[in-house]
Amino acid sequence: MKAEAVKLIHGGDLQSAAMRYGIELEEWIDLSTGINPCAYPIPKLNEICFQQLPYLSTEFKKAVTFYYGSDRFAACSGSQQVIELLPKLLPKLPVLLPSLGYQEHSESWINACENERDIHFYPATDQDVAIERIEFQLEQGEPFHLVVINPNNPTGLSFSVAQLFDWSSRLAEGGFLIVDEAFIDLHPEQSVLSHYDEFHTVDNLVVMRSFGKFFGLAGLRLGFLFGPEVVLQAVHNRIGIWSINGPAQAVAIDAFNNRTWQMNNRVNIRLNSERTLTLFSPLLKRIEAKMQGTSLLFSSWWVESEQLEQMYDFFAQRGVLLRVIEEGVALNKPSDLSLLRLGIIDAKNESIVLKLQQVIDEFILTFD
Ligand SMILES: Cc1ncc(COP(=O)(O)O)c(C=O)c1O
Structure with missing residues (x-):
């Protein structure tokens, strides 16, 4: 049976995601952007x-x-x-x-x-x-x-x-x-x-x-x-x-x-990127995703369109926002594939790692 089309939410639009899926803003893991999850710490500002x-x-x-x-x-x-x-x-x-x-x-x-x-x-x-x-x-x-x-x-x-x-x-x-x-x-x-x-x-x-x-x-x-x-x-x-x-x-x-933060952060982003990909790797393999490219702050994967839509919805229902790129894909699109762009997580945050691991495992189980 063909799944009903899921309306996709733009990258980083957690407000819309929170409303649509009834999950509080703070509870989301946002993988829909290429923004560094370990932000520069705001210094004390002079008034x-x-x-x-x-x-x-x-x-x-x-x-x-x-x-x-x-x-x-x-x-x-x-x-x-x-x-x-x-x-x-x-x-x-x-x-x-x-x-x-x-x-x-x-x-x-x-x-x-x-x-x-x-x-x-x-x-x-x-x-x-x-x-x-x-x-x-x-x-x-x-x-x-x-x-x-x-x-x-x-x-x-x-x-x-x-x-x-x-x-x-x-x-x-x-x-x-x-x-x-x-x-x-x-x-x-x-x-x-x-x-x-x-x-x-x-x-x-x-x-x-x-x-x-x-x-x-x-x-x-x-x-x-x-x-x-x-x-x-x-x-x-x-x-x-x-x-x-x-x-x-x-x-x-x-x-x-702050050169020290910049240097440390380059290493940190690389580690977070590797950790995110390690977490997703069994799932990406299972859905036969083909890598398009990466910039460390994100990686992009071609996935069968209907399956990707289901995955997007499955993850969003559990508070993980993914990004499926639809706009402008037509010229490049291999038939019936869509592009999944994955941001990165802060791998030092154990509760995020655990939650993501759980959602990934649950999704893989739907194949059995
Ligand atoms: C390639 C690229 N350029 C520019 C922008 C705009 O970024 P900002 O306005 O935050 O500098 C984005 C945002 O996602 C982007 O992906």
Whole structure:
């Protein structure tokens, strides 16, 4: 008998999950995002940061430059804010986007584009195929913007810095390369920003960074756009002077300067990622899931669609929120498979490990 379709809840939307499944917010294990579950500890804040108007402080600018390696930035309320803005600010040109990737990019471009024929996609599940499609477009010699999510959420695809600089140098006049590095903090050496000299001589390359993922503080709403002055100025003009509130600046200064936490946290994320996968491994094997990719903060798996829907509902009924990616999958989708994206747990939290283990075991038992 065909199961009734389960309406899926967006990543991180615990409010909707709590209402739908009648489970208190605090009781959920949220595996539906790629946000670090071991958040940066909030330091004791000086009350002044709540009282004064939040002009960007020198200390904040210094800390941003220290962490990211470039001082050519516009701070914004999460990289989401620039994802929405850029299509309105950059020259009106066709755009080439990953067919599968953080969907807000394509939505923003679709909203800003007058002609839907200007929106093009490259397949984003296979590195070689993606490169081939991008190369093909470059060879046409016509101007266009290229959007790359590096590494791609959810497919895990990633391109080398050399490849990205090469593409930006070959884009025809007016075209920008837009690189979303929301998940690159685990491998800072793979960031375009780690190549300061080259980055600062290129005038058609913009890079987005997200504070919320690696530092586990998505609710603080902090992100950055790095790039040429003319684009940064256009962003400043749109978002105004007080877009980053005082407490957000204070927490970020502390976090950016805390190299010890950052180093420990990279190790911790790796361990939590391994532990989460070890827990899920028997189940993933049982349902013959095929790995698509990983960024350590998440891993993505192709699973038979109907089975994945049942699994999603089974887990949600027991307070574990998973993420099934449906949007934009069509271009890449192997027939009747859907994509499961698994976040990671804090493996030091024994009650979470125990509960998750129990739900996984129970689900495996439904096969017998
Ligand atoms: C690839 C990617 N880019 C950007 C964002 C937006 O993140 P934020 O606005 O919190 O910086 C997300 C959020 O999930 C994402 O997955």
